[in-house]
Amino acid sequence: MTLHFAADAPSFPVVRPSRLDGFVADRSFDKPTLVMDLDLVEAQYRALRAGLGRADIHYAVKANPARQVIARLVDLGSHFDAASKAEIALCLEEGADPSEVSFGNTIKRASDIAWAWDQGITLFAADAEEELEKIADNAPGASVYIRLIVEVSPGDWPLTRKFGCDRDTALRLLDYAKALGLNPVGFSFHVGSQTRQAAMWAPTLDEMAAIWAAAIDAGHALSLLNIGGGFPAFYGEEIDAPTAYAAQVIAMVEARFPNVATIMAEPGRGMVAEAGVIVAEVMLVSRKSDRDMHRWVYLDIGRFSGLAETEGEAIRYQFQTARDGDPMGPCILAGPSCDSVDVLYEKRPVLLPVSLKSGDRVLIRNTGAYTSTYSTVCFNGFPPLDVVVI
Amino acid sequence: MTLHFAADAPSFPVVRPSRLDGFVADRSFDKPTLVMDLDLVEAQYRALRAGLGRADIHYAVKANPARQVIARLVDLGSHFDAASKAEIALCLEEGADPSEVSFGNTIKRASDIAWAWDQGITLFAADAEEELEKIADNAPGASVYIRLIVEVSPGDWPLTRKFGCDRDTALRLLDYAKALGLNPVGFSFHVGSQTRQAAMWAPTLDEMAAIWAAAIDAGHALSLLNIGGGFPAFYGEEIDAPTAYAAQVIAMVEARFPNVATIMAEPGRGMVAEAGVIVAEVMLVSRKSDRDMHRWVYLDIGRFSGLAETEGEAIRYQFQTARDGDPMGPCILAGPSCDSVDVLYEKRPVLLPVSLKSGDRVLIRNTGAYTSTYSTVCFNGFPPLDVVVI
Structure with a gap:
């Protein structure tokens, strides 16, 4: 898998690829899975810490409440911003001091x-x-x-x-x-x-x-x-x-x-988003009509299984496939559910390889924030986004 | 609790209140809960069956896959439309014949x-x-x-x-x-x-x-x-x-x-929506500014915990409180999460009693379809919508 994307992006954190990409490349996943790299979380914490001077960092737990993420941040001395009773309980269970958790x-x-x-x-x-x-x-x-x-x-x-x-x-x-x-x-x-x-x-x-x-x-x-x-x-x-x-x-x-x-x-987002990648799969590539300008590409993950922040096409995730060396073309990207609003990008189509087809793996970059918890319990019978922390 | 709402609405199914309302009135709930009445599902099945003549009814499982709903519909002779492997498995487990389930x-x-x-x-x-x-x-x-x-x-x-x-x-x-x-x-x-x-x-x-x-x-x-x-x-x-x-x-x-x-x-919706009511609670009533025209009313349920279909204010649910005899006034209705898009109705404000306050119970009518499964696993640490079937 060519990792040209990271190389093309000047503002990409230098620490990125290797361990996370190696882990993902070596494994198969039978459903959409978010893989989080704790070392990338730590590197980002240290980078923010270095800039924030005397300010206290209260990590916004809602961005990603994975237990291991909280535990690592407790170890690093982070404080926490909690949105609910359950988030407070999580922080305290992982060893945060109550004086360092704000409601x-x-x-x-x-x-x-x-x-x-x-x-x-x-x-x-x-x-x-x-x-x-x-x-x-x-x-x-x-x-x-x-x-x-x-x-x-x-x-x-x-x-x-x-x-x-x-x-x-x-x-x-x-x-x-x-x-x-x-x-x-x-x-x-x-x-x-x-x-x-x-x-x-x-x-x-x-x-x-x-x-x-x-x-x-x-x-x-x-x-x-x-x-x-x-x-x-x-x-x-x-x-x-x-x-x-x-x-x-x-x-x-x-x-x-x-x-x-x-x-x-x-x-929140600034702490954990870049530490995660979602491994997804193409379910279908189709055209509605000979007159349509764009293909439709359907993934096995959509707005109701982790990518809620694509609402209004506000957050534009970066996609990566093994075919990225092939000619690229625009497509409308949608999720797998029977819900007609489960469309990720339509107003501004996404460039993907024209050779893309059902069964191909798609990596969705920098998806460590506001994905796993936005996933629905079982909409259309699809399981929630799986999370693996390394 | 005055049930004037049903009486005011000419097209409301005649079979409605009594059992469902009685069950809800007699109980307290410590989190947002959808209560589904199987007898109302059955009455609606029979009403549709009577009109659909020789057509086969394939209930759209995605509307509400509660196991007891599927079981009751199997008993009544319904066929099923499934969106996924999990939905097919559910129907077969509840006794549907494979020849009566379409993918x-x-x-x-x-x-x-x-x-x-x-x-x-x-x-x-x-x-x-x-x-x-x-x-x-x-x-x-x-x-x-x-x-x-x-x-x-x-x-x-x-x-x-x-x-x-x-x-x-x-x-x-x-x-x-x-x-x-x-x-x-x-x-x-x-x-x-x-x-x-x-x-x-x-x-x-x-x-x-x-x-x-x-x-x-x-x-x-x-x-x-x-x-x-x-x-x-x-x-x-x-x-x-x-x-x-x-x-x-x-x-x-x-x-x-x-x-x-x-x-x-x-x-799907036409089969089960009217068989369910969500019991919710007011979390906060506030004004942002003395110049604001409307109050904000925050419920303990929002777009990410069951009311996803309020997106774009497309589906307008009916609300009922114990104070509905008091003077009514417009308000912006929002969910409890820290997400700024978790607002239910703002473009067309909702009429609610001006005396409404934190802790008050709110019934959300006809919410049996596309609510429970749209609920997120734990966004902001809030639990998914609870479901009770009677």
Whole structure:
């Protein structure tokens, strides 16, 4: 199998191929399988760590909660951002200290807050009065940070208005938290997923710094800034290398938030995406009509079995086959299910070898984030994406 | 709990409430749960059976593969349309005869075709040369029907061009199947999911009948017409009652396809959707800003834990709470995950009681189809949708 793809891509991490590719090449898989290389996770952690300076890394567990990934990151000294009770339990089981795990979902079940508090979790996110009330009732005296909404996101997959509140609401929530007996320590925000260049953070950081200053002026002794995620992975468009990216972001943060005691960063995709490859198979190549411009290529994996992030064709994965030396042609790529929306790329067709046929292996690169857990339990009777960690 | 919703909806099946509602009202659930009532499945089967005349009902297993649902339908004499090896295995385990199970996915793994043939499955779908070759290699002499593309779909969720081929390709495939030693018996098509009125089938049936006639003219002795699914469920907009709907569709088929030996129909949604209700809970009610027009209401279930069909706000579920007697107001409805696309209804907000708050129970009506299997394995650490069958 020719690994020309990695060689062609200038921003590809230097550590990549060898062990992961060797493992995959030597084995056959009877269903779609994500293979994760822990050494690549570690290399990326170290690269981000080197750039992030004094900031605490809270790995966003939701990106890939494979037990061995969490265990390796615990060993490396990572902290964790958990979205749910199950994610907190996982981190604690793998040896994380409760003081290093934040409950970062702004939407929490009251009983889960109580359970987390009981486990020793002391830091919670909120963006609404009712959430603060739930935290005050179930984790009295806990530290909370208020999530701010980012009005204009530079990310490839900008966030909706689902999370966060605006400036006036945030200032009011700081007061309300205090009134409820909580400890309001600061703010969080999310610049948007897959923000490819560090320089793209500047407008968001300016916006956030103005609110931070307003809170200080209003008499709040803020000590924590959570800059969230947004750290990118390579999906075909150039990205900054991780250490330089992280260092530039932190330099911009330090310049705008002087003397902030604690900085948190929550890489998820940027930590694990490039450590994984999915081994898939071509199920069918067809043409609907003699008039159609493009072939249809159907894989044994689709939007409902691990590739949910192709929705709207937002994330463009890189494909690799043993026939990549043959002439290439555009095709529409789809999943194997009977669901008509299970189409991966149609608006912008994908280049694949014209000789591709049923039974051929397809590697889907940099799929270590937001794949395994997005897989459905058994849609159309297909099994969930299998995960192998090496 | 006031059940005014059913009373307000004229096209609601008469058999509905009582047993299912009683079961749900008497119990508490600690996570989102789909409750399915087998008696409602049976009533709907009988209603469709009464209208479908001599057509064979092949229940589309993918709509809800709960083992007890399959078992009840086997008892009632239903046949089955399976999308995968696992779905075929399920039907056979529950007592279906292999001659009554079709392998209707046009995208099949070669080894699964061989396995199915070995189990006694003799009827396969195809829409491409390569698929016919796989069938000929692995199920020599099998019967195949060619899936046609529907150029203009009247359904609420029209299908993409993912499935089916056009007229010229179809005629060529009939010849090719014969040349490969297969038995090409007819055509299938899909009018589009959730086609609310029977009259909406007419243009599609006209289109298909012209291709059928061309195949007969070309010397093919066709014996089977598979009219697929499209049978609707009640999601707030009026639909025809099941028996009348089915009877009208079959009358239109008989008028356009004279003397066809076998008619197959594949209701999925139309068989099971109204037999299920999801019990969910409000996690948070919030406002992002004083300037925002609408509240945000977050449930403990979202697009990645069972409500995938809210994508693009295509399917509009009906919600019911104990506060429905209070003043109602519009809100944006979202799921509990940290994923920003996990928003159910935003473009067309949902009316819910203004008094609604965290901890309140929410019933989501007519959710028996395409919910449980669309649920992810553990996205954000949330468990898959639980299913209870009564």
